[in-house]
Amino acid sequence: MEILASTLELFNSSTLTILVISLITLGAIILRTSKPHAKLSATIPSPVALPIIGHLHLLGRLPHQSLHRIALRHGPLIRVRLGGIDYLALNSPSTVKSFLKNNELAFSNRPSSTTILRLTYNGSDMSFTPYSPHWVFMRKLTMTQLLGGKTIDKLHFIRKEEVKRLLRIFYDKSRKGEKVNMSKELINLASSIISRMSVGRQWAGKDDELVELKKVVNELEEVMGMFDLRDHVWVFKQFGKLGFDFQGIDSKAVEVKRWYDRMVERILREKEVERQKLSGNEDGGEGMAPKGILDLLMDVYDDENAEKKLTRENLKSYILNVLAAATSTTAITIEWALAEVMNHPSVLKKLLTELDTVVGKDRLIDESDLPRLPYLHAVIKETLRLHCPVPIIARISSEDCTIDGHFVPAGTRILVNSWAVCRDPESWKNPLEFDPERFSGDDNMNEIDYKGQHFQLLPFGSGRRMCPGVSLAQLVIKGGFAALVQCFDWPSDENSVDMTEGPGITLTRAATLVLTPKPRLNKLLSTM
């Protein structure tokens, strides 16, 4: 997911090879690194750093786990130097609260880089643009209109159709005895829902275009997530100035940006033609589909009297934000939830009892049923706790602060390790256990939500930059997951599914879930 572009990305073997070779070749000149933040409090614990690379060697393929391990030895607030840049890693709820609540405004920006600027049309987007009047305007527009309750409700039909389409695919495969690659199908589900909701109705049914859009967004995410050594290690920075691009980031970024731009321009032009034809007709008029996110955004773009004039780059980068932020996060959450209930037969049984009692077996679960499904909410909340889809959130400070006695100068980068926070043993009993019951006991744990004020549960972040897609995400995740659980029999046996995490800026599963679906509600499925 793009918002973590400036976060640590995994060190694959080729990156490490480049690093080692370059260090050897340049041995004579490398004894100089960028100056660390001179004033960052030296009292913040930090492991021993190596010259040039700092603590890069301590971060494995899963940086959130590496930081968690370091924090267990040095304390929840640690200073890590990645190349020549100091970061503070926050690993406990109280530390995160000190930064994101007590100093919220100071940490309302995200770190950027040349690649991010290139891909976000020079920061014209919402996710990376600095905290500014433009961001305030876009955020307000997002919360009141683009991702507001009314828009989400009106586009309910898209989520419903796409879930039914997924169920039909599963049902067909089950009748042919074919296996289903869950990761792939769930990404397809999320991608189709988000693409249709964002770029509009004329895309429905044009599968080839949706597939291309999915591919380009995936590539964009990948480039944005690459850890650019030029931004962190002095030697690489110097080579970068001479035009060297050892990791191939620039060429990939240019290529994928061109690809995205071509696609999004095509979408915009089609939309403009369509809007001209329909001009004068209001949303919801006879025979008209409700407006999607791009349509609403273009209303503002076309409005001469709008509070703020949007540029074409604003439109293109906003759509990119939504597509990138919403797709893999929602898909992997459904996948983790399925894996967890397969590993916990008693949870699956209880969930089915709730679904059968509230919804029955003759109709498909609908979003309107959600308020009456508390156990479903507990299962998803517990999934988001244990498998926090965005394990690390990166921010940067815009002013000097003193936090818990430590001086933190402007420009300090922080890494909020939400994954570690959600497993904090002081906040959670048996933190590593998947136990949705923890949210239904008498100890008020059910009051803990993920709206950003309970710092032990931060899957969507906190403060003014927290995720604006929480409501939509919940509908996509709960609607899709509950339909799959209701309609198919999932093989369930204690600890039968491998829960190892895979690399990525979102928390993927290492092992793909591949299954032959077995219908549970045959009659219902056959009528879909």
Ligand code: HEM
């Ligand atoms: C399970 C699903 C999702 C998870 C776990 C998730 C998580 C996050 C997190 C952790 C952040 C950073 C928050 C911070 O800095 O405090 C974020 C930001 C963001 N998310 Fe989500 N997200 C999800 C789904 C969505 C959806 C469905 C959308 C939109 C359709 C969305 C749009 C965004 C945007 C635009 C930002 C940047 C906000 C800003 O900088 O102002 N996300 N998300």
